[in-house]
């Protein structure tokens with residue numbers, strides 16, 4: 001059985017758990033990181049030298065970086081629906097996966113640090129700037145979803161998973177958010193999928 005080091009509350013682990021649900025893959029979650037600690041243990045560092053989660057162990061094949069894990073699992077299962085074989089369709093999925101990691105995740109992380117993880121209230125102008133940045137980036141997704149039902153086109157793919165996890169995090173934070181109707185419609189749909197249900201189990 002697949003082993004995933006991490007815990008579901010961590011967004012990058014949540015992506016992998018959600019993908020396992022989409023692919024019908026049984027997995028064992030080994031709690032490390034966050035309140036569980038253990039990321040600096042030499043045994044864990046020998047698996048993942050970054051001391052971050054998630055890490056996947058597939059019968060001795062060790063892999064870190066959540067989006068590399070998503071692609072690996074989809075290819076392993078030959079799930080061309082989630083990660084298309086066609087070069088251009090796959091490139092669109094990659095575009096959104098890379099963008100989520102490089103831009104959207106950072107914007108949400110900034111909001112988390114300024115609110116729920118802040119030891120003192122954040123200066124109003126810094127919070128407003130971070131809120132505006134998140135609005136702008138989620139607005140890019142909203143615009144895409146105004147022209148296609150899913151993030152990377154006509155079907156649910158890997159691209160929907162990290163962005164769905166980011167929307168979930170964003171909408172649970174005590175911040176001001178732009179009203180984004182296409183994003184709301186899409187999130188209501190993807191969050192109701194059985195894969196996402198594993199995250200609230």
Ligand SMILES: N[C@@H](CCC(=O)N[C@@H](CS)C(=O)NCC(=O)O)C(=O)O
Nearest residue numbers: 010011012033034052053054065066
């Ligand atoms: N780029 C990495 C980032 C991994 C990462 O930063 N994970 C966070 C959790 S979402 C972490 O390990 N935080 C330390 C902790 O939870 O203790 C990935 O996508 O897997």
